[in-house]
Structure formats: C-alpha cells, structure tokens
Amino acid sequence: MSGTLYLCATPIGNLGDITLRVIELLKECDLIAAEDTRNTIKLLNHFGIKTPLISYHEHNKISKGPILIEKLKSGMNIALVTDAGMPGISDPGADLVKLCFEEGIRATAAPGASAAVTALVLSGMNTRRFVFEGFLPADRKERAKTLKSLAKEERTVIFYEAPHRLAETLGELIEAAGDRNAACVREITKKFEEVRKDRLSGLISYYKNNVPRGEFVLVLEGADAECLRREEIENFEKMTLEEHMELYTNKGLSEKEAMKQVAKDRGVSKRDIYSILKTEGK
Structure with a gap:
C-alpha cells in the first residue's frame, strides 16, 4: 500500500x-x-x-x-x-x-x-472577494499583460514581492491601474511587523526615502466597477454609431443583434439606437 x-x-x-x-x-x-x-x-x-x-x-x-x-x-x-x-x-x-x-x-x-490571507485581513481592504496573484511574472511581456488585466480587476488583489523590487512594482501598478488604495504588509508575525496603508502614490513616496526591508505582501484595492463602466461608455461614445454597429456586424452579428449589443455598450435602450440610426439614415 x-x-x-x-x-x-x-x-x-x-x-x-x-x-x-x-x-x-x-x-x-x-x-x-x-x-x-x-x-x-x-x-x-x-x-x-x-x-x-x-x-x-x-x-x-x-x-x-x-x-x-x-x-x-x-x-x-x-x-x-x-x-x-x-x-x-x-x-x-x-x-x-x-x-x-x-x-x-x-x-x-x-x-x-498563510502570508497571503494574513496580510489580507491585516490590510483593511475588502475581504469578501479577492484574488491571489503571487509573484508577478519576471518576463516583461507577461508582466505587462498581467498588469494590464489587473487594471479592470474589481476584486482585492494580493501579491508577493521581494524588497528590492517593491518600488518598481508599485510604480508599475500605479501606471497600469491608477492611484488606488494599497497596503504593504511586511515581516508578518515577526518583531518588526508593519502594515503601511496609503494610496499607491503615497507608498511610492514613502519607499523612496525608506529602504524596504523584509518580506512583503502587497494588497491592492480592486477597481471601482462604476468608474470602469463610465470609462467603458465614454470609450464607446468616441465612436460614431455606424462605426459601433460595424464593430459587431463585421463579427457576424445580425443588424438586430448588433443594435442590442451597441445599446448595452452605451447604456441606453435598443429603441434609442434604432431611432438615432433611422434619423441619421434619412
């Protein structure tokens, strides 16, 4: 056996x-x-x-x-x-x-x-929904891809990071995801345990003048769903309705299906889209 x-x-x-x-x-x-x-x-x-x-x-x-x-x-x-x-x-x-x-x-x-869960509960961030990212990829392309995806992540995100890379990672996060709340939790359960919570910009400023020491867990606030939705709508509104419709008809959707998706993207009713297209077509 x-x-x-x-x-x-x-x-x-x-x-x-x-x-x-x-x-x-x-x-x-x-x-x-x-x-x-x-x-x-x-x-x-x-x-x-x-x-x-x-x-x-x-x-x-x-x-x-x-x-x-x-x-x-x-x-x-x-x-x-x-x-x-x-x-x-x-x-x-x-x-x-x-x-x-x-x-x-x-x-x-x-x-x-577990360092990840312990840091999360010490961070004061939302614990209802979270995602563990671990160490960011070392490969630059993979790292950039991961950071881009995190810009729209609504859940609290937990990272592991080495002290000598902390400042660089904080800079990459603010560039990719904006100036959100975050917490740097270090030396968990040890003598010099510390939880430093601030905006990413504040943490960047702090660690410019204070050399990071010890093992870090970085906890990042999730993206604001309403802000993401407003940004999404604003991006779609930069397109003309005709361009927006073509985006979906070129993918094989019928005119009716495309109209429904365009209305959803812009946060309006399908009737509104139909009415505008009909008026512009005259």
Missing part, C-alpha cells in the same frame, strides 16, 4: 504559530521534503524533531519529484514543507500533488499559517 503525502504548513515568522498536528506529523512521517533543508533544520531543531530531510524545490523538482513518488509507492509517508506558510502556494508543492493524483497516491493537508 502506498504512503501518504502530507502538505504541512509551517510558521511564516513566529515559531509559535505551528500547529500541534504539524509537529506530530513531522515527527511521525518517514521523510520530510523541504524547499530549503538549511532553513527547515532550524525549525526541526527547535521542536526536537529528528526525521530525515530531503530537498525538493523549483530547481530540482523534475528529478526529485519521481524519486519522492517512488518512495511514496513503497509505503513511506512524506511531509512536504516550504520555507514558510502553506506548501503548494507559489512553490513546486503543487507539482508534487499533481504527480500524486496521477499515480493514485493519497495527498492531504495539515493547514496553518
């Missing part, structure tokens, strides 16, 4: 945030797969855990993944941990879980601390 993969959440700062269940699993599992064994050994030593360690991270996941799968198939129980927080979030833990499903191996989680 195959063993089980346990995704074990580890503290994001304060070691006291580890759960009793995670401590028990780390002691009882046959092996611990860690993102950085040098970091994890400190945690294990603190709690007197002697379980053997193996590295599993972004740069060795292709070679180590199959090895861990074979160990699980042999009946070993493996605990997977990341440097901090829940494994599988912005790390290759998700790839290992996928391999487990493909091989019919059981994977389960021992939940705990």
Whole structure:
C-alpha cells in the first residue's frame, strides 16, 4: 500500500504559530521534503524533531519529484514543507500533488499559517472577494499583460514581492491601474511587523526615502466597477454609431443583434439606437 503525502504548513515568522498536528506529523512521517533543508533544520531543531530531510524545490523538482513518488509507492509517508506558510502556494508543492493524483497516491493537508490571507485581513481592504496573484511574472511581456488585466480587476488583489523590487512594482501598478488604495504588509508575525496603508502614490513616496526591508505582501484595492463602466461608455461614445454597429456586424452579428449589443455598450435602450440610426439614415 502506498504512503501518504502530507502538505504541512509551517510558521511564516513566529515559531509559535505551528500547529500541534504539524509537529506530530513531522515527527511521525518517514521523510520530510523541504524547499530549503538549511532553513527547515532550524525549525526541526527547535521542536526536537529528528526525521530525515530531503530537498525538493523549483530547481530540482523534475528529478526529485519521481524519486519522492517512488518512495511514496513503497509505503513511506512524506511531509512536504516550504520555507514558510502553506506548501503548494507559489512553490513546486503543487507539482508534487499533481504527480500524486496521477499515480493514485493519497495527498492531504495539515493547514496553518498563510502570508497571503494574513496580510489580507491585516490590510483593511475588502475581504469578501479577492484574488491571489503571487509573484508577478519576471518576463516583461507577461508582466505587462498581467498588469494590464489587473487594471479592470474589481476584486482585492494580493501579491508577493521581494524588497528590492517593491518600488518598481508599485510604480508599475500605479501606471497600469491608477492611484488606488494599497497596503504593504511586511515581516508578518515577526518583531518588526508593519502594515503601511496609503494610496499607491503615497507608498511610492514613502519607499523612496525608506529602504524596504523584509518580506512583503502587497494588497491592492480592486477597481471601482462604476468608474470602469463610465470609462467603458465614454470609450464607446468616441465612436460614431455606424462605426459601433460595424464593430459587431463585421463579427457576424445580425443588424438586430448588433443594435442590442451597441445599446448595452452605451447604456441606453435598443429603441434609442434604432431611432438615432433611422434619423441619421434619412
């Protein structure tokens, strides 16, 4: 019988945030797969855990993944941990879980601390609807594409960011999404924990004079739906009705269907569009 993969959440700062269940699993599992064994050994030593360690991270996941799968198939129980927080979030833990499903191996989680959710509730932003973006893409084209899409994102957006890239990211966000409210949450649960909430312009100004230190979670206010709708209507109103109609008839819509879509775009009734087109056609 195959063993089980346990995704074990580890503290994001304060070691006291580890759960009793995670401590028990780390002691009882046959092996611990860690993102950085040098970091994890400190945690294990603190709690007197002697379980053997193996590295599993972004740069060795292709070679180590199959090895861990074979160990699980042999009946070993493996605990997977990341440097901090829940494994599988912005790390290759998700790839290992996928391999487990493909091989019919059981994977389960021992939940705990998560920097993204903790920062969200500390930010004072809307928590009813939110989206986790993780780290922005390193590739410039992909990064620009992502930032453009965020300009119309109405949900609160959560990012991870390194301190040396924070100022650049704040600048890119204000350029793409406008001067919105945002919060920079750093060193969560640690001695120098800080929540700095301001407009993006205010945060940019602050970090010009104060060097960012520690690990950051950036929480961005969602776009205002009414403002987006007004901007959308204004853009459509820059077109003539004939041009607007052609936009949809060229896509294969019938005149009736195009008229309905144009009315929706402009926030008026189909009757109004028909009346104007009829008058202009005389």
